[in-house]
Amino acid sequence: DAKTTQPPSMDCAEGRAANLPCNHSTISGNEYVYWYRQIHSQGPQYIIHGLKNNETNEMASLIITEDRKSSTLILPHATLRDTAVYYCTIAGTYKYIFGTGTRLKVLA
Amino acid sequence: SAVISQKPSRDICQRGTSLTIQCQVDSQVTMMFWYRQQPGQSLTLIATANQGSEATYESGFVIDKFPISRPNLTFSTLTVSNMSPEDSSIYLCSVQQGAVNEKLFFGSGTQLSVL
Numbered sequence: 001d002a003k004t005t006q007p008p009s010m011d012c013a014e015g016r017a018a019n020l021p022c023n024h025s026t027i028s029g030n031e032y033v034y035w036y037r038q039i040h041s042q043g044p045q046y047i048i049h050g051l052k053n054n055e056t057n058e059m060a061s062l063i064i065t066e067d068r069k070s071s072t073l074i075l076p077h078a079t080l081r082d083t084a085v086y087y088c089t090i091a092g093t094y095k096y097i098f099g100t101g102t103r104l105k106v107l108a
Numbered sequence: 109s110a111v112i113s114q115k116p117s118r119d120i121c122q123r124g125t126s127l128t129i130q131c132q133v134d135s136q137v138t139m140m141f142w143y144r145q146q147p148g149q150s151l152t153l154i155a156t157a158n159q160g161s162e163a164t165y166e167s168g169f170v171i172d173k174f175p176i177s178r179p180n181l182t183f184s185t186l187t188v189s190n191m192s193p194e195d196s197s198i199y200l201c202s203v204q205q206g207a208v209n210e211k212l213f214f215g216s217g218t219q220l221s222v223l
Contacts, residue, residue, distance in 0.1 A: 043214030098151040
């Protein structure tokens with residue numbers, strides 16, 4: 001199973017872009033990169049996912065390197081409500097393995 | 109999307125007893141998973157609940173300790189058996205609706221404290 005490595009914590013000023021990196025050097029060719037976030041020990045919430053191309057939705061953008069060994073989640077204008085733990089995970093066949101995540105704190 | 113109802117939301121149990129956690133989904137789903145999240149830690153996959161057959165357990169988790177049922181495509185239960193304080197965790201039900209690599213939806217979790 002592909003594993004992910006993320007920095008344990010990051011701070012970001014409110015209104016600025018938050019860039020959260022993830023390393024997944026053992027990813028296989030057919031595995032997707034998924035990002036989830038968890039607020040206050042609630043169930044994790046889906047943010048975005050991608051295979052090879054960069055992706056954007058109403059919540060965030062996902063940048064995947066050409067070799068697919070790393071990715072960056074971008075929250076373009078972070079708000080206080082974006083304070084959460086962000087998990088980068090690799091979706092293998094019917095199984096998701098979650099790494100340790102990044103605790104993002106958005107500062108007023 | 110899928111709406112997941114997980115019960116109970118929290119419980120305090122005595123050592124040596126068992127607790128059954130229920131997960132009900134508002135639509136038929138392909139895959140159901142059970143995760144454990146110990147205090148301050150990430151999510152650890154316990155098992156995949158297979159409809160009509162025995163669950164598939166991850167390394168470190170066994171059926172005798174965490175029996176799982178999945179009688180149909182919308183419901184599953186996880187039992188935490190013969191509990192000890194080390195079982196104090198949040199237990200999360202998760203579902204995947206469609207094909208491989210589809211996104212996961214999570215229940216709100218069961219906060220279990222064992223005294």
